[in-house]
Amino acid sequence: MQKLAAEELQYFIQKITGASLAIHSTVTEDENVKIYVGKSQYTDAMNYSDKGLEYDAYRMISGDNYLVLLGNDDDASFTGPGDDMYKRNPNSAKEAVEEWDKLVGHSRWKCPAIARYKGYCKELKVRYGDHRGSLMAVYDFLRSLGARWYFSGEFGEVLPETQSIALPQVEKEIHPDFPLRRFTGAAYKFGKTNKRHALWIMRLGLGGAKVSGVHGINYVIHRDQTRKEHPDWYVLRNGKRDTVSGGGKPCLSSKGLLEDNIDFVRTYFDVYDRRSVSVMPTDGFVMCECELCKGKYSPELGPRGVQSNLVWDYVNNVAKEVYKTHPDRRIVCASYGSYSVPPTNIDHFSPNVYVMMNNGRLAFVDPEIREIAVNRRKEFLKKVSSKRPFSTHDNYSVGASAVPIYRPHTIAEDVRSLKGICFGEYIEENSLRPHEVRYGQPEPVKLAVNHLNIYVTARFWWDADQDIDALLNEYYRKYYGPAEKEMKAFFEYCEANTRTLGKSKEQIEKMLELIGIAEKKAGEKSIYGRRIALVVKSLEASRNLLRQLSIDRSDVPIFRPQRIDRNDSKITIDGNLDEPYWKRFRSFEQLEDSVAKGKKPKTQTLFKSLMSHSNLYIAVVCEQEASEKTERTIQKKDDPSIWDGEYVDILIETDAYAYYRISVSPDGNIVDLKVNGEDQDFRWDSQAEYAIQRAENKWTFEIKIPFINNNDDPNHKLDGRYPSDSMPWFVNVGRQRIVDGKRVLCSLSYTGKDTFQVIERFARCFMGKSRAEREAKRKAKPVAGKK
Helix, strand or coil: CHHHHHHHHHHHHHHHHCCCCCCCCCCCCCCCCEEEECCCHHHHHCCCCCCCCCCCCEEEEECCCEEEEEECCCCCCCCCCCCCHHHCCHHHHHHHHHHHHHHHCCCCCCCCCCCHHHHEECCCCEECCCCCHHHHHHHHHHHHCCCEECCCCHHHEECCCCCCCCCCCCEEEECCCCCEEEEECHHHCCCCCCHHHHHHHHHCCCEECCCCCCCCCHHHHCCHHHHHHCHHHECEECCEECCCHHHCCECCCCHHHHHHHHHHHHHHHHHHCCCEEECCCCCCCCCCCCHHHCCCCCHHHCCCCCCHHHHHHHHHHHHHHHHHHCCCCEEEEEECHHHCCCCCCCCCCCCCEEEEEECCHHHHHCHHHHHHHHHHHHHHHCCCCCCCCEEEEEECCCCCCCCCCCCHHHHHHHHHHHCCCEEEEEEECCCCCHHHHCCCCCCCHHHHHHHHHHHHHHHHHHCCCCCHHHHHHHHHHHHHHHHHHHHHHHHHHHHHCCCCHHHCHHHHHHHHHHHHHHHHHHCCCCHHHHHHHHHHHHCHHHHHHHHHHCCCCCCCCEECCEECHHHHHHCCCCCCCCCHHHHCCCCCEECEECCCCCCCCCCCEEEEEEECCCEEEEEEEEECCCCCCCCCCCCCCCCHHHHHCCEEEEEEECCCCCEEEEEECCCCCEEEEEEECCEEECCCECCCEEEEEEECCEEEEEEEEEEECCCCCCCECEECCCCCCCCCEEEEEEEEEEECCEEEEEECCCCCCCCCCCHHHCEEECCCCCHHHHHHHHHCCCCCCCC
């Protein structure tokens, strides 16, 4: 890390001045001014120490002919099985697991080291956990010259140009306001990203302390030996112990599980010499029906607290026992989901309990939501005793929004409010995918939206008291050049209208007008124009939302498939609708007459739908009259004559495209295409899997339609985000029959015409609860004893 710090200083000084500074490991007398990067015999001789410089803190000291840039640059130390996993292929984890099992004497616990490779950047030969104090000092010095890194790579660099640099007169010691400064997600793991993005992470000042993450109980219960030998450690559901769902859900009343978790925690501390460990339960709320768990749930605390007393009592019991042997280590659990509310059965936690507070900062534009979060912090703080006894867990993933989410003032206000009481923050950013930051790829579009939120957060972690408006004005000036004022107007308009932007046609039109003005002002070929062009590209979903809002759909039906994320791999597309995964979800619904509103045809067409995060499933049962004939002789795919006979039509408008059409006949012929106004694109292939089964007087149709967000291939698969209330799809499912030579149409949504392709009548498709449902649930007062 010290070598990297020297190389970064050399690299940027050359870009700023054109001069190349030599890097030496010994002092040479022919240099008039010497810059000492990191600890050495020379800094020791001058009595400049890195002592006390924790969490990437640093010192910057100048003399008559030298500058010292000094911090702790120690490598991250690893002990125990898998100590070298960080630089090996993940497939070699088998050796680490075998060594771990031998050490602990059984194979019940997962090896904590098997994911270390994710934190190692092969190109830079550094680990995420390496201390980088001197590197932070180098970046501070470069910032003092005017250097900024708003976006990964040269695309996001802003550097001054000068012929000379004056030796500063400086003596300062800088400590970050937040020791833990971490963005996480696949693109932020050193082992999965590239050199360009890894350097941007460090230039932002991310890093610092490491606190154990989430769902730590998985280490104890997610191996086959545990499931086999101790089924009583798992929740009881419908009379059976559930060792399968999500890898197995724990019964937190099990004495054996508690004792084993305590044993694991002590072993983990002894073997790996870590400072903290998570004992947080698995993801997803499941109520255990066993006798030991009866009476331990707390429905009076509402849906965000129904598990609080049970979960936090379990955490506290682990912590109390571990405190007897390891009083200087931390036991971590997040306030999350159904245990976000502080427990009422514990007045004071064991001194070693450390709370990772679930935050939700980007929603704090709503004062009521912020007030709820702040009050929870206060209540948790009453129960803990150590200094800065909590961190926050947050999520900045903006991929589910059709409009840009820029909230710098909300971020600055909340980070500032946490100074002094919060150890640091752990923020997920999953909208940026690994393939988007690979070498040879263009600048990731999602970062055009989210980089400002990330930048503001990262800089405020170092100095929470700085002026947010000064920081923003500098950003507008440096990053957008001649379009400074226009881009400031764009960002401020988005932020001022952030709560209504996704619902207002007029506001989206105004937003697009503002960015268009800025784009013209910057010029197409300049770096400023390219930066704005990336923002413009990122607003494609906003333009599609504008198109949707321009259509009156005030009275269309709701199409809400059943969510099946955890059962996705079990579905076999064979046309058999009697299989368990179809039977367990809802009853079939009947398609109604497309022309005569409210009329249900005598010959029924029944349908059912499921959805995972990457596939839409539709099943249709098509009854037939004895006289109906459906045999056809189409021999090729995409033959439009399919529409002359009987077929099922599936029409899907996503957030990204006008709509897709998939038509399938009883004989298995298919036509799939993209439709945009009058344009029909038959080049598109849905890549759907489908199957048909024929029986007397009916045929059944089952189809799996894959979709992907930010699809790079416009000719394959649906392009669209997972549909939500704020960013829905619009869908129609129809069936055409030929009866006595006449077309008979029925559909999910009444169209009033002899066609299914009336986009104004497509049903509104979204997953989860609507905004109105969430608002009603949030405002509803909990009723004591009600489950």
